[in-house]
Amino acid sequence: MSEWRHRAVCRDQIELFDQTFDVNRRHHDAAVAICWQCPVRQVCLEDAMDYxxxxxxxxxxxxxLTARDRERAIRLGRSA
Incomplete structure (x- = not known):
């Protein structure tokens, strides 16, 4: 596991970040809120987009960002 993952705010709440929750707005909002307070948000985003x-x-x-948001950012050639 990458060193930055140990510092991620979500490290103990991974169930909020799986691919099935996009249809559940409450889980989506909770996951995004966690991300925006995370000290490794940018490196996590870069890792996801690279992957x-x-x-x-x-x-x-x-x-x-959701998978759809990241796909859009990749198409535009930039990250958030």
């Missing part, structure tokens, strides 16, 4: 640019797939909220 997704290689093609293995998208999942849940990472770095404060």
């Amino acid at each position: 997704e640019m290689r093609g293995p797939g998208r999942f849940g909220v990472r770095g404060g």
Whole structure:
């Protein structure tokens, strides 16, 4: 596991960040709120976007953005 993951605010709440919760607005809002207070949000977002640019797939909220938001950012050629 990457060193930054140990400092992530979500490290003990991973169930909020799985790929199925996008349909549950309450879980979505909770996950995004956790991300925006996290000291490693930017590195998490960069890791997710790097992973997704290689093609293995998208999942849940990472770095404060949903999979759909990250896909849009990748298409635009930038990160949040």
